[in-house]
Amino acid sequence: MIRTVLAFFALALAICALIVFRPFSDSQDAAAMDPAPDVEVTRAIAPADPVVAPVAQSTAQTPRAEPRRPETSDASMDDMTAAVLAELGFETEAPAEPSAEEAGIETTASILASIEKATGQQVDVAPRQTLQTLVVSALREGQSDDYIDALVNEAATAGRVSVPDVMVTADGRVDTAVLLDNLVTHAIIASGGTVPEPSVDPTADRGVEVRVVQRAQDTVQARFYTVQPGDSLGAIAVKFYGRVDKFDQIYEANRQTLSSPDLIRAGQRLVIPELGA
């Protein structure tokens, strides 16, 4: 009897949580799938060490027995891009709203302040970074793409920053190329330019496959893509559509095999729908 009651109670709580705190639901999923729950604990012991030299990247890339996946957040690539561009002085299409990440930092800071006020005990907390502040400062310093890649990956695997899940590659790294590419694309749009159409050449690009499918009335071209090591869903969206924010078209078309945008695997075959189809 009491077990049943407890089970119902737990169920009700879970439903409440889903209804009331929808913004958390994504990260909940990510957390549930995170094979390394101890990711959090290494963060914040020391403030972010200045930087890993790009050389360190090669060691980070070598496959480990239990690769640690970067922590993902529900921040969308668009919000993140808009925020970075806004900080760099571009007029962006969408006003940058505080991301879930920033909101979390703000909430925590105010809680800590009120605890401190009540107890009078100083709380030492390592300064927080976000992906946005990390990238903006690196870009301001004029750092190379390789440097930014090493920097972001180091911070993400240590759990110090969380990244949008479309940026996670098949081998569990952060695809900073797609991040930077997206920044360039949006900077071009923001300054009134047009983005060149992507051209996918099925004969030249690895993993691309075009099939002609005969239907009752007509024939259509179906495109498939086999995920290559190092691909992120965002990168695949850029490859086919030219814009990372179209990733959800691919994600939606492959929901049966893809449980979360950050969980693509090398060798996985994805359907690439036509835009607007």
Next chain:
Amino acid sequence: MNRLGFALVLAIALVGMARAQDVRITTFKGNSNFVLNGQSFKIDRIQDPDNILTGEFARTSRECPPFCIQPMIVAEGVATVGELEVMDFLETTASDGRGLLIDSRLPDWFASGTIPGAVNVPFMTLEAENRFRDDILVALGAQKTDGGGLDFSGAMELVMFCNGPWCGQSPRAIEALIDAGYPAERLFYYRGGMQAWNQLGLSVMTPSTEG
């Protein structure tokens, strides 16, 4: 004559004072005074015997779920307390810096009125999904260990409350704290919450106006 007038004024004043103490907390306790980190707080009861509840806390039938009736004991090892224990806790444990009264509700509820001396830690910030949870736990007295875990041997005693018996937020916060490793014997559940607090006409603090 002058003497008589003075005596009369004194008698009226005494009767007035006696009237002002008509609604006491207990026979031997008129109010609760305590100081948290230099800030003093006072809890007493509304003295108007005709005062009744209006607004949010006069409602009887909120939708369940989510506003469901909570059990008396929410977790093993977590004692459930009432108003007197809450005030005693504030006067002793919290005043000594060994404990905190925690309002688990969302900030807008907290801002609309809370128990004097309470600190707002919204329940979801204590759940595993919050990447900054460890920072809050450290602020509550946990220590980071070399292995990267948390040591709760110095953790504060916490009295958790929310809107009352129809509010699941403090039970959720308690569950989350226990999941994080917080010792159950240092957690207390004030089930009556703001509902019972208001029902008894006890002082409510509005943090936004009192800074």
